[in-house]
Amino acid sequence: MNGHQNVQHLDRVLDLLTSLGVQGEAYLEDSRRTKISVSGGKVETLEERRDFGLGLRVFVSGGAGFSFTTDLGHESVKSTITMAREIAEHMGPDPAWRLSEPVPIDPLPFPNEDGAADSTDISRRTEIAAAMERQARATDPRVEKIRESAYRDAWGQVWIANTAGLSATHSYSRSVGYLEVTASEGGTPQVGFHAEFGLGPDDLDPVEIGRAAARKALDKLGAEPARTGRVPAVLGREVVAGLLEALSPAFSAGRVIKKTSILAGRQDDRLASKVVHLVDDPRLPGGFGSTPADGEGLCTHRVSLIEEGRLVGYLHDTFSAAKMHGASGNSVRTSYRIRPRIGPMNLLLLPGDDPLEALLERAGDGVYVTEVLGLHTVDPISGDFSLGAAGRRIEKGRLGGPLDRMALSGNMLELLGAVEVVGSDLELFPGGGGAPSVLLRELSVAGS
Amino acid sequence: MLISRETARSVLEAMLSRGGDFAEIFVESNVGTALSYEGQALDEATSGCDCGFGLRLVHEEVTYFATGNDLSEPAMVELGRGLASSLPEILPARSIPPLEEREIRPVSEVFDEPTAAPMEGKIDLLVRADRSAREQDDRVTQVNARYRDSKRTILIANSEGLYATDRVVYMTLFVSVVARKGELIRTAHKAAAGTCGLELAEERPPEQLGREAAQVACLQLEADPAPAGTFTVVLSSKAGGTMVHEACGHGLEADFIDKGLSIYAGKLDQKVASDLVTVIDDATLSGKRGSFGMDDEGTPSRRNVLIEKGVLRGFMQSRQTAKRLGHALTGNGRRESYRHLPIPRMCNTLIAPGPDDPEAILASVEDGIYVTDMGGGEVDTVSGNFVFHCTEAYRIRDGRIAEPLRDAILTGNGLDILTKIDRVGHDLGFQVGTCGKDGQGVPVADAQPTLRIPEIVVGGRAP
Numbered sequence: 001m002n003g004h005q006n007v008q009h010l011d012r013v014l015d016l017l018t019s020l021g022v023q024g025e026a027y028l029e030d031s032r033r034t035k036i037s038v039s040g041g042k043v044e045t046l047e048e049r050r051d052f053g054l055g056l057r058v059f060v061s062g063g064a065g066f067s068f069t070t071d072l073g074h075e076s077v078k079s080t081i082t083m084a085r086e087i088a089e090h091m092g093p094d095p096a097w098r099l100s101e102p103v104p105i106d107p108l109p110f111p112n113e114d115g116a117a118d119s120t121d122i123s124r125r126t127e128i129a130a131a132m133e134r135q136a137r138a139t140d141p142r143v144e145k146i147r148e149s150a151y152r153d154a155w156g157q158v159w160i161a162n163t164a165g166l167s168a169t170h171s172y173s174r175s176v177g178y179l180e181v182t183a184s185e186g187g188t189p190q191v192g193f194h195a196e197f198g199l200g201p202d203d204l205d206p207v208e209i210g211r212a213a214a215r216k217a218l219d220k221l222g223a224e225p226a227r228t229g230r231v232p233a234v235l236g237r238e239v240v241a242g243l244l245e246a247l248s249p250a251f252s253a254g255r256v257i258k259k260t261s262i263l264a265g266r267q268d269d270r271l272a273s274k275v276v277h278l279v280d281d282p283r284l285p286g287g288f289g290s291t292p293a294d295g296e297g298l299c300t301h302r303v304s305l306i307e308e309g310r311l312v313g314y315l316h317d318t319f320s321a322a323k324m325h326g327a328s329g330n331s332v333r334t335s336y337r338i339r340p341r342i343g344p345m346n347l348l349l350l351p352g353d354d355p356l357e358a359l360l361e362r363a364g365d366g367v368y369v370t371e372v373l374g375l376h377t378v379d380p381i382s383g384d385f386s387l388g389a390a391g392r393r394i395e396k397g398r399l400g401g402p403l404d405r406m407a408l409s410g411n412m413l414e415l416l417g418a419v420e421v422v423g424s425d426l427e428l429f430p431g432g433g434g435a436p437s438v439l440l441r442e443l444s445v446a447g448s
Numbered sequence: 449m450l451i452s453r454e455t456a457r458s459v460l461e462a463m464l465s466r467g468g469d470f471a472e473i474f475v476e477s478n479v480g481t482a483l484s485y486e487g488q489a490l491d492e493a494t495s496g497c498d499c500g501f502g503l504r505l506v507h508e509e510v511t512y513f514a515t516g517n518d519l520s521e522p523a524m525v526e527l528g529r530g531l532a533s534s535l536p537e538i539l540p541a542r543s544i545p546p547l548e549e550r551e552i553r554p555v556s557e558v559f560d561e562p563t564a565a566p567m568e569g570k571i572d573l574l575v576r577a578d579r580s581a582r583e584q585d586d587r588v589t590q591v592n593a594r595y596r597d598s599k600r601t602i603l604i605a606n607s608e609g610l611y612a613t614d615r616v617v618y619m620t621l622f623v624s625v626v627a628r629k630g631e632l633i634r635t636a637h638k639a640a641a642g643t644c645g646l647e648l649a650e651e652r653p654p655e656q657l658g659r660e661a662a663q664v665a666c667l668q669l670e671a672d673p674a675p676a677g678t679f680t681v682v683l684s685s686k687a688g689g690t691m692v693h694e695a696c697g698h699g700l701e702a703d704f705i706d707k708g709l710s711i712y713a714g715k716l717d718q719k720v721a722s723d724l725v726t727v728i729d730d731a732t733l734s735g736k737r738g739s740f741g742m743d744d745e746g747t748p749s750r751r752n753v754l755i756e757k758g759v760l761r762g763f764m765q766s767r768q769t770a771k772r773l774g775h776a777l778t779g780n781g782r783r784e785s786y787r788h789l790p791i792p793r794m795c796n797t798l799i800a801p802g803p804d805d806p807e808a809i810l811a812s813v814e815d816g817i818y819v820t821d822m823g824g825g826e827v828d829t830v831s832g833n834f835v836f837h838c839t840e841a842y843r844i845r846d847g848r849i850a851e852p853l854r855d856a857i858l859t860g861n862g863l864d865i866l867t868k869i870d871r872v873g874h875d876l877g878f879q880v881g882t883c884g885k886d887g888q889g890v891p892v893a894d895a896q897p898t899l900r901i902p903e904i905v906v907g908g909r910a911p
Contacts, residue, residue, distance in 0.1 A: 045511040046534060049787055052517055068496040070517035083495045090567050092489020122534075147709050182709060182830050191830045225905070228676045258487045259590050260626060262633060339494055373826040374857070376884075377837045381626050382633045386857035386907055388826065388835030405833055407676070407859045407907020446676035446859075446907035 003157065006030055009072050010159050013054065016077060022085065023099055023163050025296070027055040029336040031156025036122060038129035038149050046122065051156075053336035058084040059099060063091025064319075066339035096322035100296040102166035108292045110285045113155060113173040114200025125151045128206045132179045135210025142183045142221065143214045147191075149179040153201070158333070160297035168297035174288065176430050177204045183217035190404075192217030197288055197430040216370070220390055223404035226447035232366035233443035234359045234394065237427050239369050240435035244278070244347055246378035246385070247412045251280075251305050252342040253320035255380070262383040262413060263311060271311050272416035275352060278306035280315060280330065282345035289432030295333035295340035303330065309416075317342045347433035352422035359423050359439040361397035367445055368392045368399060372408070383412035389445075407446040418442055449603060449613060450475040451501075453547050455521045456605035460544050462528035463505050464607060467539025470506040471528075472606040474744065475519065476786040479563055480598030480618075485574035486590070502786040505531050511768070515787050545609040552741040555732050555749060556643035558617045562597035565646060570595050573654045577623045581658035585666045590626040591658065597645075604746040614741040618891060619648045620880075623657045627665035634668035634854070636661045636839065637823075641880040641891070642735045664821065664840050667852050674841060674856035674906055680816035681858065681901045682809055682844065688879020689894025690822035692799050694834040695862040696720075696727060697894070698885070700754050700762075701780070701792040702769035704829045711832035711863055712760060720760045721866035724802050727755035729764055731779060731795035737880045738795035738892040745781035745790050752778045755866075766792045784888035794883060798895035802872025806898035809871045811847035817856065817906060818842045818849055822879070832862040835907075857907040865901060873898030 010028050017024040035047040053070040058081060065087030069080040091097070133149035155173035160166070178195035194213035198204050235243070255261035263271075282291055282300035294300050296318055304312050316326035320342065332343040360368065373388035386409035393400030421439040428434035451459075456473055463471040477499045484492035501519060505512040514531050516523060562570070574593040581591045596619070603613045620641035627634050638661040640652035683691060696712070704710035712720060721727070731739050731749035742748050745767050753761050765773070766781035769792055782793040810818060818841065825836030838856040842849045878895040 043510050045513065045789065047513040047789065049515045050517070051787075063490075066492075066494045068494075068498075070497075070499055080496070086567060087493040087495055090490050090571055091493060092487070092491060094489075145708050147707055188831045191828055258491070260486070260592065337496065337498055339492065373828065373833075374824060374835045374837060376826075377824045379635055381635045384855055386837055386855050388833070388857070388859050388907075404831070405859055405861070405905065407835065407857045407905060409673070409676075409855045409857060409907050444676065446857075446905060448678065448905070 006159060010161050013077055014161055014163060017081065017163050020081065022058050022060060022081065024056060024058040024081070025099060025160070025162035027333060027336055028159045029053055029156065031154060033152065033154045034125065035150060035152040036125050036129050038126065038133055039146065041130050041133065043126055051335070054080070055336040055339070056080050056084050057339065058088050059097055060085055060088045062093025062095065062097060063088040064097040065091065068337045096319045098318060098322060099162045099164040100166055100298055100318045100328065101164060103299050105168050105293045105299045108283060108290060111199060112290060113171050116200055125201055128177050128201055128204055131206035132177055132210040135207045136179060136181045136214040139211050139214035140183065140218055142185050142218060143181055144184050144189065145182045147180040147182065151175070151177050151201070160293065162297070166297045168293045170292050172291065173199055175199065175201050175204060177206060177209050179210060179213045181213050181217050183214065183221055185221055187222060190217050190220035190223065195430050220402045220404060223390060223402035225405045226367055226403045226445050228446050228448070230442050230444050232363040233440045234363050234366070234368045235438050235440065236368065236370040237425055237435050237437045238429065239372050240349060240438055241429050241433055242372060242375050243378065243412065244349060244435060245433060246375045247380060247383070248344050248347055249380040250383070251315050251344070253314040253316045253324055253326055254342045256314055257320060257323055260381050262381060266311050269311050270309050271413055272306055272309040273419045274309045275422045276306055276309050276416055276419055277350040279304050279348050279350065280344040280346060281348050284346045284348065287346035287428055287432065288430050289345035291345055294329050295331035296328065298329045300329050300345060301327065315342050315344060345432060349422065349435040351424045351426040351436040353424055354421055356423055356425050356437050359421055359437055360394050360399065362421060362439055363394045364397055366394045367403060368394050369408070378412065385410060385412060405447065408443060410444055415440065450477055450601060451519060451603060453611055455524065456611060457544065457547055458521060459503070459524045459528045460605060460607050462525045463503060463532055464542040464544065465529065466532040466535050467542055468505050468507040468532070468535060470607055472504040472604065473501060474786055475501040475603040477601045478598055478785065480596065481570065483570055483574060483595040484592060485571065485578055486592040488578060490571055498785065500786040503528055503531055504789065507535055511789065513789050542607065544607050547605055547611040548609055550610060550612040552612050552614045552748065554615065554741050555739045556616070556735045558645040560646035561617065562619055562646050563599045573621060573649050577621070577654035577658035580655035581623060581625050581662040584659050584662035585627065587627045587629055587666050587669060588625055588662050589628045592624045593654065593658070594622040596620040602744065606746065610746045612742060612746050616643050616740050617645055619644055619646065621649065621652070621654055621657060623661045625661040625665040627662070627669055629669045632669055634665050636664035636668060639880055641737045643737060643739045644735045668854050671852035671854035674817070674853040676907060678903050679906050680813050681904050681906070682813055682816060682818045683896060683899045684818065684820045685806065685873060685875040685877035685896060685898045686820050687822045688877055689798055689896045690825045690836045690879065692727060692896055693794065693797055693883070693894045694825040694827040694836055695865050696755065697794045697797045698827050699829045699832060699862055700764055702763040702765045702773060703792050705763050706769050706772050710829045715760050718760055719758050720863060721755050721758040722869045723758045724872040725755060725758055725866055725869055726753065726800040728753050728800060729780065729795055729797045733796050736796045736878065736893045743779045743781045744783045747777045747779040747781060749779045749795070764792045764794060766790050782890050784890055788888050791886060791888070793885065793890050794892050796893045798876065799897060799899070801874045801876050801897040804871050804873050806873040806875050809873055809898050809900050810844065812871065812900065813844045813847060816844040817853065818844045827862070833859070834862055835859045858904050859907055860904045865904060868902055869899055870902055871900035
């Protein structure tokens, strides 16, 4: 990575925009990713990927057009501007399409990258993947196969600047170790997947990851379908985080403006039970999505979304903030190729005081849901969901036998309203965000 | 040609300069436009060219892969040399046979190339979809119409002497409608897509998509929650092939077989489905979304019979799995882009039509559920357990379509459900989608005739 050269690239793009008399914003990404997967103690694949490109937004005729290129030569940048301009001219004009005003970026009070991660030494990383695999096998003889035991990391820097004088940059690194194993004892084999993350390879505990994946597969052995009915349920923290992430588009002020969110027009309404507090915290120490600046180069800040069950805020970018008088800072970029969108950085359900055991005990007889299938079908407009699920029985307040082929259905708002207790077992997940387990008064479960 | 034969040769030589069993260059240029029309205005638009390459070096079953965006010969050669230096030992350079250009026959004909067409025409398609959806019913509160075109050109050169290029043009129209009655909100989507040009909008006019999506969304406002429990289900051919895609398609991808992670592993030539069930994956169907001339490893596309009258006949292979399993190549090695390694994937997957009259199948059910549109699904290939979402469904009472149902999800086990299918219609209906696996999305289509499943778990609302 050549930071100095990249700053020069960016300056040239801004000069070109200015000389053409066009208001615009440039986003430059220079990142590297590696992935190592191991099978039988030996490297199976070693991947190295470099992404370098420019995402460009121009603001003309009251619209905003987006285009991108991987070629930063003069001619290519010029034609990218022309393309973005043509698009902007066809957009529905709105005075809220405007450049972000420059603001100072408060640095994160903790490191957001591992200085040692940008190294060519692959042996340490290979060892992590190999150790996870070894540990999974050593956990129990019923662990049969390892689908994939892999280490991956990403590190990079982004630069955001616009013709109104804004200029921001930040760098990051993340390492993830994950594996998927199967276990069987005669009957139907079961799968267990586990992933953990950190800033760099040294933050990962391969023994813990290997053991956790094995445990998840073993715990499902001999699973039976649940009986159809409405029962008290404990949703495991991974399931809660997945459901909240699937609902998260509904918190986008952009969707609220277009009325394509179930939360449109519900500001200050009581949506959930009083124990529910939901925030987006881009400055969460150890959060996967932690970042000092958002996709428009603005300083990030913590946003309260649900407080004591009441909807108190939405997520904003510069456009929606101008329309609804909100505070921007939640513009998310996943790549230079994709225009910025509103989204959370670390969506967090704040933990309560009770451990998981207390939730199970209060449930009495019901189901403990540890995995769901089909999260991508959760509809952020209606809030409706219907999912496949696996988990355990809860019998007299304790964990019973494993369950699978369950089908769950309902509505996210009903589900939030049915939360009786929020657990204390908060965990942060790769991808951003975190949640503890929750106890639901009642959940509709279909099975045999 | 994205890179010349001479450049390809230099890069392959650099990759094999320290030995190695196999080297491959994958170059891709993907030019396209994506438009979104919502709130009766164009609200999102992106246009650009994503160009880059991926180099794959295989040595003693280990795969080394690196990607970059700079298509100049020196940059590509440098990356190739870097890849060679990751080999654990230095061996003599491997020689490469002369690169011969292989002719790849395009499978889909494009009549009205969208890439260079003026923006106004594309936006007009969205305006038409929006208008017809709003006119259909005054309970329609929001419409999102999306347009996407792309022209994907790939070039593959490898150390076995292959040098070939293929070009596929994709077009998609998608309409999503929100309907509201009081507090009740329902949504519905309709899509048309294929490996074709703007002529898609004549075959499947945007007005029709808008109208149909509006009708389903409004119908859902009146629908009761689906009942929970075990029911006889009739899947209409109109609903497309999500079931075959999830219930057996993924399990027949050879990487799962190779690793013993599929319920279909070790079952070749065994009975895995009802006699009435023949499953085919076919990337040579003209105009379908999962079609191409060659796969992303340079293997020409073909029609593969996976299950023949209930008997398992073959799997979907990539170069790697075919070699490891000792099977023939099937042309299923696909990748999302030059950033990814190819893995076995479905293309256009279908259950072949059978003998029965679809109307008679419906009439044969006294009490059950009739599914006319399926949404997304997911499968765990190890256990074979799958789910898929029914986005339009009705109760069947006395062989007739009765009240509409909402939020129905079907869940079962692939082997079990395919064995239970007892009626297969003589019709066939396609749906389109983007299939996700290992973080890679690829365009697919799937199709089924009208089918009867005597019992399957319906996850609806428990009483």
